[in-house]
Amino acid sequence: MLALEKRLAELHYDVGAADGFYDQQTWQGVVAFQKYAKLKRTGTFNLETQKALHVAILLKGFIPSWVCPASR
Numbered sequence: 001m002l003a004l005e006k007r008l009a010e011l012h013y014d015v016g017a018a019d020g021f022y023d024q025q026t027w028q029g030v031v032a033f034q035k036y037a038k039l040k041r042t043g044t045f046n047l048e049t050q051k052a053l054h055v056a057i058l059l060k061g062f063i064p065s066w067v068c069p070a071s072r
Contacts, residue, residue: 001026004045007053008033011060 005018008029016025027043034041037052 004053005029007057011053011056 001022002018002020004022005015005020005026008015008026009018011033013029013032014025015029016023022045030045030049031041031043033053033056034043034049037049037056039048039052
């Protein structure tokens, strides 16, 4: 969970303290990312969300922030 929290925080999603616990703030960060990635908003860090997060991390820095909010 710590890696998930750090990755979401790197993309400027508010997950609170990166403490390794899947708490309410982590859940909200996952839902916000799922909304951005146009995934079903479940709050569950499933394989589809994991893949989308990996792509978002890879693309960070290659896409201007005005095109992709996650690249800020």
